[in-house]
Amino acid sequence: MSLTHEAVVACRSCGVPVTVVVADSLNAERHPELKARLLDGTLHRFQCAQCGADLVIDKQLLYFDHARGHFFFCFPRPRIAELAACLAEVREVHDKAFGAEAPPEIQALGKHMMLRVCFGLDQLRDKVIADDARLSDLVLEELKCEVLGSRDDLRALSVIALWLVRVTPDALEFVTEGPDGVRTPPVTVTRALYDELAARGHAAILAARPALVRGPHVSMLGLVLEP
Ligand SMILES: [Zn+2]
Structure with a gap:
């Protein structure tokens, strides 16, 4: 499944609070509409009702698609400055999902998944489009x-x-x-x-x-x- 939640952020232009719905994880098979929004650039992009400013939420997101074998972990863009720490975090998440503690069929699935670490939605979209093509x-x-x-x-x-x-x-x-x-x-x-x-x-x-x-x-x- 995909996990989404509501959050309140301050508009970067006028400062009023804006309620947004953001994804923590995105299952592309179950929620093709969220994948479509990633591809057309509208995922995590909102408009302030007060002043019309564009608000882009740059946050952590796990993108997965079992059929295509995608396990793409996306960090906020600035975190590329801590690449080694991010890689260690992802290794832990991946091991928890597909490692020795997981049922054998899940471990087997993990071996066929393409694991990638991305920074920002531009890079995540790039990975999805490239592999789909x-x-x-x-x-x-x-x-x-x-x-x-x-x-x-x-x-x-x-x-x-x-x-x-x-x-x-x-x-x-x-x-x-x-x-x-x-x-x-x-x-x-x-x-x-x-x-x-x-x-x-x-x-x-x-x-x-x-x-x-x-x-x-x-x-x-x-x-x-x-x-
Ligand atoms: Zn505003």
Whole structure:
């Protein structure tokens, strides 16, 4: 099941209290409407009735989908600064759910789950869209590095991350994240470029950029964490 609860937050613009309903866990099979809201960017996004300001709640969320094998643990975006602690927390949750104490069939299920740690809903959405489209997230992160490294226009806009929002037969579409979370115009990359990188193979990609993978955190953000 999915777990949601009501919370009261202060509008960041006018300060009035706003009542919101947020999810602590999201079961994509049972609640496809919540998955749809994650994908269209409206999950945990509210509007203040008083002043009309957009309110985005950046909170912890466990996303799972047994049929697709997804066990994606999402932390608030700023917690990436404590990556090691977050990875330890997730390891504990995962072990509790699928470890030696769980019934054998649940342990077997755990072995087939794709475990990922995300920071912020942009990254969670990116993981869901990529795997639903049968893309490798490692190849995708390498693709982002190559695109950000080769496009002067993105560097001029100080884009620090690309987040997948749509996959078509010919193209991959991304929104951007600039400083302070600002979006600049979306970025479209040809599917051919993805296929070219995928042909290199995971081992070669990892050998060239080992920081793309930190346990279950598979992300180009791992590169900017290097001292
Ligand atoms: Zn307001």
